[in-house]
Amino acid sequence: MLDYLISIMLTAGIYAIFALGLNLQWGYSGLLNFGHVAFMAIGAYTTVILSMNGVPLIFAVLAGMVLAGASGAFLGVATLRLREDYLAIVTIGFSEIIRFLLLNWSSLTRGSFGLYGYPRPLEGMVAHEDYNLLLAGIVIIVLLLVYAILEILAKSPWGRVLKSVRDDEAVSVSLGKNAFSYKVQSLALGSAIAALSGSLLAFYLQYINPNNFQPIETFYAWIMVILGGSGSNRGTIVGAILLWGFFSTTRFLEGYISFSPSSSSAARMVVIGMILVGLMMFRPQGLFGRKEELTVGK
Amino acid sequence: MANEILKIEGVRKGFGGLLALDGCSLSVQEGTIVGLIGPNGAGKSTLFDLISGFVRPDAGSIVFSGKEIVGLPAYRIARLGLIRTFQIPRALMRMTVLENLMLGSQNQMGEMIFAPIIRKSKVQADERDIENKAEEILKFFALLRMKDEYAGSMSGGQKKMLEMARALMADPRLLLLDEPFAGLNPTLSERLIERIKKLREKGLTIIIIEHAIPYVLALSDELYVLNKGAVLANGRPDQVISDPRVFEAYLGVGFDAQP
Numbered sequence: 203m204l205d206y207l208i209s210i211m212l213t214a215g216i217y218a219i220f221a222l223g224l225n226l227q228w229g230y231s232g233l234l235n236f237g238h239v240a241f242m243a244i245g246a247y248t249t250v251i252l253s254m255n256g257v258p259l260i261f262a263v264l265a266g267m268v269l270a271g272a273s274g275a276f277l278g279v280a281t282l283r284l285r286e287d288y289l290a291i292v293t294i295g296f297s298e299i300i301r302f303l304l305l306n307w308s309s310l311t312r313g314s315f316g317l318y319g320y321p322r323p324l325e326g327m328v329a330h331e332d333y334n335l336l337l338a339g340i341v342i343i344v345l346l347l348v349y350a351i352l353e354i355l356a357k358s359p360w361g362r363v364l365k366s367v368r369d370d371e372a373v374s375v376s377l378g379k380n381a382f383s384y385k386v387q388s389l390a391l392g393s394a395i396a397a398l399s400g401s402l403l404a405f406y407l408q409y410i411n412p413n414n415f416q417p418i419e420t421f422y423a424w425i426m427v428i429l430g431g432s433g434s435n436r437g438t439i440v441g442a443i444l445l446w447g448f449f450s451t452t453r454f455l456e457g458y459i460s461f462s463p464s465s466s467s468a469a470r471m472v473v474i475g476m477i478l479v480g481l482m483m484f485r486p487q488g489l490f491g492r493k494e495e496l497t498v499g500k
Numbered sequence: 501m502a503n504e505i506l507k508i509e510g511v512r513k514g515f516g517g518l519l520a521l522d523g524c525s526l527s528v529q530e531g532t533i534v535g536l537i538g539p540n541g542a543g544k545s546t547l548f549d550l551i552s553g554f555v556r557p558d559a560g561s562i563v564f565s566g567k568e569i570v571g572l573p574a575y576r577i578a579r580l581g582l583i584r585t586f587q588i589p590r591a592l593m594r595m596t597v598l599e600n601l602m603l604g605s606q607n608q609m610g611e612m613i614f615a616p617i618i619r620k621s622k623v624q625a626d627e628r629d630i631e632n633k634a635e636e637i638l639k640f641f642a643l644l645r646m647k648d649e650y651a652g653s654m655s656g657g658q659k660k661m662l663e664m665a666r667a668l669m670a671d672p673r674l675l676l677l678d679e680p681f682a683g684l685n686p687t688l689s690e691r692l693i694e695r696i697k698k699l700r701e702k703g704l705t706i707i708i709i710e711h712a713i714p715y716v717l718a719l720s721d722e723l724y725v726l727n728k729g730a731v732l733a734n735g736r737p738d739q740v741i742s743d744p745r746v747f748e749a750y751l752g753v754g755f756d757a758q759p
Binding site: 351355358359360362363368369370372373374377378379380381387391 | 584
């Protein structure tokens, strides 16, 4: 039972970090990133491949973040001068390109066989059966660190420019702000955060394969951000805990309801969908969003 | 005194088959208020878009304090101290009034991505200075009591004032005001006239597009009339306004046809 709680904590924590990256892009900058999972995959694979080749873990993780950040910046530079919906199309395409690249670049990734037996942080320090507890501690520390940094940035002059770009880019430009550069920065930083969550996911799973990074993962992050309230870092974390809490607790019900495993997972998505529809009708700002932000100026 | 801050020569801009500006030239002296009037579609707002770099002219040159600015991105022109406002007020709706103003301040170190973390105390000290300045300007526009409200909850007239206040936060050298009196009641308009005059005393140069002729006459040192994308007349406001050609452009009839 304790093991189960720890595993819920781990996944919720990892996905909370993942979703915080998206909240920076969508909640604060208004960028439609529909391919967030690509950056998680880049982080996971870069970290694993480098560490298997003897690079110290900390540098392997940082390399994943840098590579993901650079990819995010590249996508931004290519599309952000166009209308905002182009970014959505390009990112969703990019996430599938990355997944197929990982599937087919067998010499590097072993394709669908996946990678395993790679080093994990502080592995020798505790007994194997206690490792998840240690990792949960690491995940929580990283989550709090990312949260603290994002909160400082969101309330800083930098965050103020991001919000102005989200609200009305022309105003921002008319006051001397390079709106384009800020959008690229936000995309790059959010992508680097997604890569960090990818490295942690790899440490937790001990085995990664390209099918861990299906497009649905991106939309889990969107559910978390919207559930918690776009533009609220705290809301995003609560959204992640609620979503994984829901996924995990309903797993217990499977013994009582005569659904096959596949239809019960479909039933879970139906329930999530209905909750989101209800949320949009009765609390469109999400759990922690501010209602005024949706109603002003309409 | 005769220090030319802005010189526009022969700018042309077409949108499809329509020529919005066709060889328009004007010159603005530092520390003056220049009025810009003309019938709807004369090209006034397009001229503002060109000066501020939001739209690139097809031909012509625009020199701001000795520097050619055609082709510069709009945000760079703003950084030179040439700040515009918009005809339809564009408040940053989901930000507070105070945040709207603080955004306007220039050269903020805290706008660099990791500066708020690495240079925390410096950025916080800057923020306090910027906030004090913002509150002073809000007081000037009688908006101080609204500082923590969302800008989206302001009335149309208040948004006009907010926009001007935000522009002033940037310490502009040249301010472009696009119909600042539209949607303002007469009391507010009188107050705004006094405020704009005070800004001129401080040495600010202002170009005003405005349809309300009495306000333009009360403020302008020089008046330009635009018609069909070119300057129809310019000079001292009282002379320009009694020019028969101006009358004709506005009413579509000759001076003689006056009743």
